[in-house]
Amino acid sequence: MTLPQHEPVSASMKSPLALGIDIGGTKVAAGVVDGNGVILEELRRTTPGRDARAVEAVIVELVHELGARHTLASVGVGAAGWMDLEDSRVLFSPHLAWRDEPLRDTLEAMLGRPVLVTNDADAAAWAESRFGAGRGHDRLVMLTLGTGIGGALVIDGRVERGSFGMAGEFGHQIIMPGGHRCECGNRGCWEQYASGNALGREGRELAKKHSPMAAGFLAAVAGRPRDITGSVVTELALQGEPTAQELVAEVGDWLGLGIANLAAALDPALFVIGGGLSAAGELLLEPARRAYSRNLTGRGYRQEAVITVAELGPNAGLIGAADLSRVRTRPARA
Amino acid sequence: MTLPQHEPVSASMKSPLALGIDIGGTKVAAGVVDGNGVILEELRRTTPGRDARAVEAVIVELVHELGARHTLASVGVGAAGWMDLEDSRVLFSPHLAWRDEPLRDTLEAMLGRPVLVTNDADAAAWAESRFGAGRGHDRLVMLTLGTGIGGALVIDGRVERGSFGMAGEFGHQIIMPGGHRCECGNRGCWEQYASGNALGREGRELAKKHSPMAAGFLAAVAGRPRDITGSVVTELALQGEPTAQELVAEVGDWLGLGIANLAAALDPALFVIGGGLSAAGELLLEPARRAYSRNLTGRGYRQEAVITVAELGPNAGLIGAADLSRVRTRPARA
Numbered sequence: 001m002t003l004p005q006h007e008p009v010s011a012s013m014k015s016p017l018a019l020g021i022d023i024g025g026t027k028v029a030a031g032v033v034d035g036n037g038v039i040l041e042e043l044r045r046t047t048p049g050r051d052a053r054a055v056e057a058v059i060v061e062l063v064h065e066l067g068a069r070h071t072l073a074s075v076g077v078g079a080a081g082w083m084d085l086e087d088s089r090v091l092f093s094p095h096l097a098w099r100d101e102p103l104r105d106t107l108e109a110m111l112g113r114p115v116l117v118t119n120d121a122d123a124a125a126w127a128e129s130r131f132g133a134g135r136g137h138d139r140l141v142m143l144t145l146g147t148g149i150g151g152a153l154v155i156d157g158r159v160e161r162g163s164f165g166m167a168g169e170f171g172h173q174i175i176m177p178g179g180h181r182c183e184c185g186n187r188g189c190w191e192q193y194a195s196g197n198a199l200g201r202e203g204r205e206l207a208k209k210h211s212p213m214a215a216g217f218l219a220a221v222a223g224r225p226r227d228i229t230g231s232v233v234t235e236l237a238l239q240g241e242p243t244a245q246e247l248v249a250e251v252g253d254w255l256g257l258g259i260a261n262l263a264a265a266l267d268p269a270l271f272v273i274g275g276g277l278s279a280a281g282e283l284l285l286e287p288a289r290r291a292y293s294r295n296l297t298g299r300g301y302r303q304e305a306v307i308t309v310a311e312l313g314p315n316a317g318l319i320g321a322a323d324l325s326r327v328r329t330r331p332a333r334a
Numbered sequence: 335m336t337l338p339q340h341e342p343v344s345a346s347m348k349s350p351l352a353l354g355i356d357i358g359g360t361k362v363a364a365g366v367v368d369g370n371g372v373i374l375e376e377l378r379r380t381t382p383g384r385d386a387r388a389v390e391a392v393i394v395e396l397v398h399e400l401g402a403r404h405t406l407a408s409v410g411v412g413a414a415g416w417m418d419l420e421d422s423r424v425l426f427s428p429h430l431a432w433r434d435e436p437l438r439d440t441l442e443a444m445l446g447r448p449v450l451v452t453n454d455a456d457a458a459a460w461a462e463s464r465f466g467a468g469r470g471h472d473r474l475v476m477l478t479l480g481t482g483i484g485g486a487l488v489i490d491g492r493v494e495r496g497s498f499g500m501a502g503e504f505g506h507q508i509i510m511p512g513g514h515r516c517e518c519g520n521r522g523c524w525e526q527y528a529s530g531n532a533l534g535r536e537g538r539e540l541a542k543k544h545s546p547m548a549a550g551f552l553a554a555v556a557g558r559p560r561d562i563t564g565s566v567v568t569e570l571a572l573q574g575e576p577t578a579q580e581l582v583a584e585v586g587d588w589l590g591l592g593i594a595n596l597a598a599a600l601d602p603a604l605f606v607i608g609g610g611l612s613a614a615g616e617l618l619l620e621p622a623r624r625a626y627s628r629n630l631t632g633r634g635y636r637q638e639a640v641i642t643v644a645e646l647g648p649n650a651g652l653i654g655a656a657d658l659s660r661v662r663t664r665p666a667r668a
Contacts, residue, residue, distance in 0.1 A: 082635065092635040139497050151599075155494065162601025163473050164637045172631030173595040175509060184631040257508060264503040265485075265599060267496025297506030297518040301416065301426040303498045 016073030019066055020322030021059055022120060022315075023047065023079040025095040025147075028055070030062040031315065032070045033322035037131030039315060041066060050097040060110050067113075074114045076325030077107065078123035078317045080150070085165045087116045087328060094183070114329035120317040121150030121168060122159045124274060124310070127320030129154045132311035133272045140270040141262055142310070143170065145255070145277035146230075148183070148191040153266065159324075171195065175258060193254035196230030196277040202247050203228040216241040234280045248280050249287040256291025256307075263305055264297045274310030281309060350407030353400055354656030355393055356454060356649075357381065357413040359429040359481075362389070364396040365649065366404045367656035371465030373649060375400060384431040394444050401447075408448045410659030411441065412457035412651045414484070419499045421450045421662060428517065448663035454651040455484030455502060456493045458608060458644070461654030463488045466645035467606045474604040475596055476644070477504065479589070479611035480564075482517070482525040487600065493658075505529065509592060527588035530564030530611040536581050537562040550575040568614045582614050583621040590625025590641075597639055598631050608644030615643060 015035020022029045028047050031039040043062055048054035063075055081093030088105065090098040107115045125134075125142035134140045138157045144150035149171030153160040161167050171191030172184050179188030180201075192198055207214040207225035214225075220236055221227035236244035259271055277284065289307050293299060312319055349369025356363045362381050365373040377396055382388035397409055415427030422439065424432040441449045459468075459476035468474045472491045478484035483505030487494040495501050505525030506518050513522030514535075526532055541548040541559035548559075554570055555561035570578035593605055611618065623641050627633060646653055 082632065092632065153599075155489065160489065160600075163603035163639070164601055166632065166636050167599065167601040169598040169601075169631055172598040173507075174591060174629060176511065177509065177591065182631075185633075186629055186631060189631070257511065261507040262599070264506040265487075265501065265596070266494075267498055267501040267503075269497035295508060295520055297503055297516075297520060297523070298416065298426065298500065299519075302500050305497070 016326065017070050018322035018326040019063060019070075019072045019075045020123075020318035020320070020325070021062060021075065021077045022123075022317040022321065023055060023059075023077065023096065025080075028058050028062065029315070029318050030066060031318045031322065032066050032072065033319050035326075037127060037312075037319050037323060039319065040070065042315075042318075050095070052097040052101060055096065056103075056106060056110070059107060063111050063113070072113065074116065074325040074329045075107070075111060076116045076118060076123070076321030076323070076329075077103065078118050078120040078321035080120050082166050083117050083119055085161055087118055087324075090117060091165070114325065116321070116325040116329045118321055118324055119152070119168070120144075120321075121152045122161070123318075123320030123324060124150065124312075124316035125152030125154055125272070125320070126159055126324055127312050127316040128272050128274065128310050129157070130323060131319065132316065133308050134270060137270045139268045140272055141170070141266060141268050142272045142274060143255075143259075144275035144310075145194065145273065146196045146275040148195050148197065150275065153268075170258070170262060173258065173261065175254075175261065190254070190258045194251055194258055196234070196275065198230070198254070199233050199247055199251050199277060200228060200230035202250065203230075203233040203244070206243070206247075213243045216243055230277060234277060237280055237283050245283055248283045251277070252284045252287030253291045255284065256288035256293075257295050259288065259292045259305075259307060260295035260297070263292070267305075269303075269305055271305055271307045272310050273307065274312075274316060278309050285309065350660065351404050352656040352660040353397060353404075353406045353409045354457075354652035354654070354659070355396060355409065355411045356457075356651040356655065357389060357393075357411065357430065359414075362392050362396065363649070363652050364400060365652045365656065366400050366406065367653050369660075371461060371646075371653050371657060373653065374404065376649075376652075384429070386431040386435060389430065390437075390440060390444070393441060397445050397447070406447065408450065408659040408663045409441070409445060410450045410452060410457070410655030410657070410663075411437065412452050412454040412655035414454050416500050417451050417453055419495055421452055421658075424451060425499070448659065450655070450659040450663045452655055452658055453486070453502070454478075454655075456486045456495070457652075457654030457658060458484065458646075458650035459486030459488055459606070459654070460493055460658055461646050461650040462606045462608065462644050463491075464657060465653065466650065467642050468604060471604045473602045474606055475504070475600060475602050476606045476608060477589075477593075478609035478644075479528065479607065480530050480609040482529050482531065484609065487602075504592070504596060507592065507595065509588075509595065524588070524592045528585055528592055530568070530609065532564070532588070533567050533581055533585050533611065534562060534564035536584065537564075537567040537578070540577070540581075547577045550577055564611060568611060571614055571617050579617055582617045585611070586618045586621030587625045589618065590622035590627075591629050593622065593626045593639075593641060594629035594631070597626070601639075603637075603639055605639055605641045606644050607641065608646075608650060612643050619643065
């Protein structure tokens with residue numbers, strides 16, 4: 001993690017601490033975050049399945065444990081899904097059980113502290129714009145490449161949510177009509193071509209077709225094609241395995257094409273790439289930058305955006321949720 | 335900047351008049367616009383080719399003629415192309431001869447009045463958001479369907495320009511990799527599928543293949559396939575010609591697909607459809623709405639945007655340029 005360069009220590013010492021909680025499909029992470037975006041203490045728990053009540057109980061337990069050792073002004077909870085514009089209700093969370101759930105009020109009643117509920121990609125973008133790769137930029141697009149593509153847009157120093165709170169779902173832009181089926185129900189969504197899952201699917205398909213190109217993949221997973229995931233291919237690519245590098249570059253091509261589309265629409269000066277797949281670094285970003293330049297409309301007549309890797313790693317969501325809760329929560333109700 | 339949506343008539347009576355000029359590939363239109371977006375007097379000239387000096391001379395002539403009869407506080411000039419963020423320079427104008435041209439300063443020196451230079455699609459979106467189909471909305475996407483797709487995005491009551499002034503080029507989002515070649519140099523841009531030009535191309539192709547389905551088209555153009563344009567097909571569709579209606583509906587399908595993509599990214603409550611092709615009305619919009627709903631990610635869990643036709647017609651760009659000049663121009667320099 002990179003520490004902020006500009007905020008004087010004396011000012012940050014005065015900022016109240018906030019707790020950030022990132023609810024993932026497999027883990028719940030909680031961290032005490034100071035005004036510089038630094039995590040002072042962190043805890044992790046296994047996500048208790050899809051049961052909403054059980055997840056809420058884990059959140060309460062984490063807040064109580066960390067709250068006993070730190071004075072926490074507010075709590076920010078980030079999760080994949082759509083939240084309402086009041087940072088209050090989870091409208092829909094694909095990997096969790098919440099459906100139109102007043103999570104903020106539930107948690108505030110259980111915790112007696114101000115709570116903010118936010119989309120995890122929005123939280124990560126906020127953190128990167130405040131403390132990470134986006135410092136000094138008032139306009140950026142962040143793409144978190146993992147299971148899918150988490151997207152968020154920061155304009156004029158705030159997260160752009162749209163009219164109904166669902167802006168930033170860049171991964172569901174259809175870039176290949178009739179293409180791969182997406183979990184959202186449509187076909188040809190960008191995230192079916194430029195995510196960790198897409199990389200894993202390509203690796204598995206290659207192996208299942210008995211292509212000799214997949215020998216290195218099969219060796220890495222004891223001959224079980226179904227164990228070839230995006231992480232496995234990324235790791236092999238980083239070790240120099242040529243086919244893995246080819247597949248990462250193909251995903252990079254799709255990434256760059258979609259980034260060119262976002263540049264046409266939104267024209268930000270900066271794209272920040274995070275998520276598990278960003279571990280591939282330049283193996284992914286170099287082809288992405290080339291595809292971006294090749295597909296950018298008006299090339300030659302415009303400035304080109306910078307495409308760079310995120311700095312805060314997997315903690316970006318947690319840090320951003322904490323920081324947003326400090327900025328946006330109202331006083332807790334009685 | 336937030337502007338009042340329901341400006342009282344008494345206040346608007348006091349608003350100074352502004353001149354709006356819309357420079358098209360074939361015509362230059364000028365209009366004196368009051369604070370309610372009403373055109374008090376309008377003049378038109380033929381665009382004198384691609385010669386930048388000749389176009390500037392026409393602008394000056396129009397300002398002098400209308401300025402002799404009205405007290406004009408400012409002049410707004412809209413044209414297809416990219417303008418810098420200072421509303422000052424034309425960076426690139428595809429159909430005109432300006433290349434990195436300090437048009438504002440040139441015109442201010444010639445006219446002795448404050449001038450604003452703006453993208454025509456931005457101007458049209460601004461006009462619709464202030465005085466047309468977008469009244470009361472602080473967030474909308476406008477799509478002007480003609481030669482291509484002019485796009486603009488209004489967020490929080492202002493036109494979103496991006497980091498370099500080139501946001502809103504929605505027509506150049508690639509939605510069909512390897513598809514039709516676009517004037518921008520790329521392949522598969524949305525405007526190659528959902529514009530007036532796309533409709534004309536489909537009509538011409540059908541006729542050139544000697545399809546019996548194109549008999550109605552050929553009858554309308556005295557047997558000359560090259561004369562089948564988007565306007566011809568639109569007109570035939572409105573007259574009830576079945577093949578023309580099919581082609582308009584196909585373009586509507588592509589329109590709806592791209593709108594679903596923009597909804598995923600930007601989530602506005604309103605899409606306003608203008609430009610020549612919007613004359614097709616529900617023949618275009620009904621299939622577009624169906625395709626939008628079918629391709630919208632998260633359908634069932636979200637509110638859907640309204641897709642409606644623009645209200646100000648071909649004068650939207652002129653009205654918007656005038657109004658923006660009133661809002662944004664600085665005092666003219668000596």
